[in-house]
Amino acid sequence: MSQSKGFARERELVNLLHDADFQVTRTPKSGGATQRPLPDVLASNGEVIYAFEAKASKNDRVYLSAKQLEELVYFSRGFGALARIAIRFDYENWYFFHPGNLRMTDGGNYRISKERAIAKGKSFNEIIEHNVQ
């Protein structure tokens, strides 16, 4: 997927969160070598803080490296945020995964299929209602 498409998807997520009365910051990815790892989107409504790594695809799976996941978890622990992978396939809703619910591939990275996202992911409403673990 093109970078601009990924960026547009992120904006979509930011708008959903704003509409649900979250305050949201979005991390620039152009920070270069000195930039410490940051989540794509950080959001809080004063009760719950989420750090999202956002993944979008027009195909039927998304990939996440072990390093990306570790960095998301590291930041979230330090910040006091809940880490979630936000996944968006074309023509589907957003689905959300706790880092502990991802399956590792033989190569040590992570892959989430569209089928699994729809079957096992939390919906945006579940996320904002905080009925998540």
Place this chain on the structure above:
Amino acid sequence: MSQSKGFARERELVNLLHDADFQVTRTPKSGGATQRPLPDVLASNGEVIYAFEAKASKNDRVYLSAKQLEELVYFSRGFGALARIAIRFDYENWYFFHPGNLRMTDGGNYRISKERAIAKGKSFNEIIEHNVQ
């Protein structure tokens, strides 16, 4: 002050916070018209969350518009962060002010002199020890 100088000062604050074991995000100012108001720097150590508006000057005062202050307070309330104005004069340390401790000018905006910053501002150590109100 030039924009690059202001950016370098902000980076200084970010580094201080990192060294004090905070996780920190910094907001790009190039978001354009669709960008909602965000603090310059957002930091949390999992116990306390700060939203900073950073002001630096090589002269002896800094200015903050009423709008900037309102936006900082609005974001911070929604996010659940403590709003602080972070002020840095050349050759001085950082000083921090609660929005309620700023003096309004006749024009309805805010001005903080170097003298007042040094006399009344909280130090960085006071901020990170959370001995602040």
